Amino acid sequence: MSEIEPATKLDAQEISELYNTVWTPYRENFPADLMDNRIPDAGQVATNMENNDYFVIREENKIIGIVRCQFPHGTCHLDRMVVHPDYQKKGIGKALTQFIIDLAKERGANKVWLDTTPALEKAVKLYLSMGFKEVGFFKEHYWGQDIKFYELIL
Ligand SMILES: CC(C)(COP(=O)(O)OP(=O)(O)OC[C@H]1O[C@@H](n2cnc3c(N)ncnc32)[C@H](O)[C@@H]1OP(=O)(O)O)[C@@H](O)C(=O)NCCC(=O)NCCS
Numbered sequence: 001m002s003e004i005e006p007a008t009k010l011d012a013q014e015i016s017e018l019y020n021t022v023w024t025p026y027r028e029n030f031p032a033d034l035m036d037n038r039i040p041d042a043g044q045v046a047t048n049m050e051n052n053d054y055f056v057i058r059e060e061n062k063i064i065g066i067v068r069c070q071f072p073h074g075t076c077h078l079d080r081m082v083v084h085p086d087y088q089k090k091g092i093g094k095a096l097t098q099f100i101i102d103l104a105k106e107r108g109a110n111k112v113w114l115d116t117t118p119a120l121e122k123a124v125k126l127y128l129s130m131g132f133k134e135v136g137f138f139k140e141h142y143w144g145q146d147i148k149f150y151e152l153i154l
Helices: 009-026 032-038 042-048 092-106 121-129
Strands: 053-059 062-070 076-083 111-116 133-142 145-153
Touching: 009 032, 009 042, 009 053, 009 062, 009 076, 053 092, 062 092, 076 092, 092 111, 092 121, 111 121, 121 145
Parallel strands: 076 111
Antiparallel strands: 053 062, 062 076, 111 145, 133 145
8 A cells, every 4th residue: 555645636536536435335325416526537636636535545556535624724534535445444544644643743732623424434433443533513504414523722
């Protein structure tokens, strides 16, 4: 497995494809608008790269994990993390999260925060195991989904 490294626009197509692979099985559980938002096409990924840092991890030259972050208001916002289903439960999600925590410290952020839906149980379990605390709840927020906010104070 490769090091975690910054993605470039050359990776946009592969990133879009991995989002599609990971999220398509969830389509029956979530609203179509939410799923469309989580599965951007390559052009949208490339555009998003102008305001977001994307990081990827590869296995045999293929992207198998993605995480994204932004640094609003001196904080670090982590989002859009996925790991290819064939490579889940091997510690890659934890490694991607830890990478963002370390980057946030390096850049002087005071916290890492994120939001997710309680329905994504694997993700919630991962964040809690890494010390994130639940700090907020928005009822029927994104396309009608209940959303919980988590933070890790650095
Ligand atoms: C959430 C997600 C990113 C986690 O990725 P992951 O690579 O499977 O995460 P990790 O392997 O680091 O940790 C998950 C589990 O694997 C376990 N694990 C880690 N290393 C392991 C190893 N070497 N062998 C066996 N299990 C291992 C962890 O202990 C953890 O299990 P636990 O919570 O029961 O303790 C992944 O499930 C995913 O892509 N889900 C769909 C998209 C999603 O929900 N994204 C997040 C949106 S907020």
